Amino acid sequence: MQSQVGSVRGFTDNQIGKVAKRLFVRRGLRLSQKVLGPGATIAGPLATALRSGTVRNEEIDWIKKNFFKSELELGHCLRLPQEGPCECDLYLSCAKFVTTKDYAPRLRDRRKREIELIAEAKENGWEREVERHMCTVQRIDNLLLELDEPVED
Secondary structure: OOOHHHHHHOOOHHHHHHHHHHHHHHHHHHHHHHHHOOOOOEEOHHHHHHHHOOOOHHHHHHHHHHHHHHEOOOOEEOOOHHHOOOOHHHHHHOOOEEEEHHHHHHHHHHHHHHHHHHHHHHHHOOHHHHHHHHHHHHHHHHHHHHOOOOOOO
């Protein structure tokens, strides 16, 4: 059986699937090297453990194999299966969160959005929301500083 794309290119769906899988695996390995490779510039709670070499080899192997599955909006959550699911909306404070310079533009965009949300919360008198968004801005600022990236564009 051939898909339209496959038939135009002369490939079967099975061949396309194999090629896509190889490309997907290569992308995951390339991306994982940005976090796990020698001299990688990383930030986040797990960054210290990765730099100090206290993460076990089995954990590193799992992370390398599954790196593409760990991507979040602003970085990666490297929780292992035995640790259970991450509370993804809390990932900026997750102990397994790690990010790279590649995410700096997204971090800055998210920071701008949080500042807008602070203004909106202030207008509505939502003190707890102001506090929550200010904490997120502070966390993003700290990540950008750890990455030696400017906080603003």
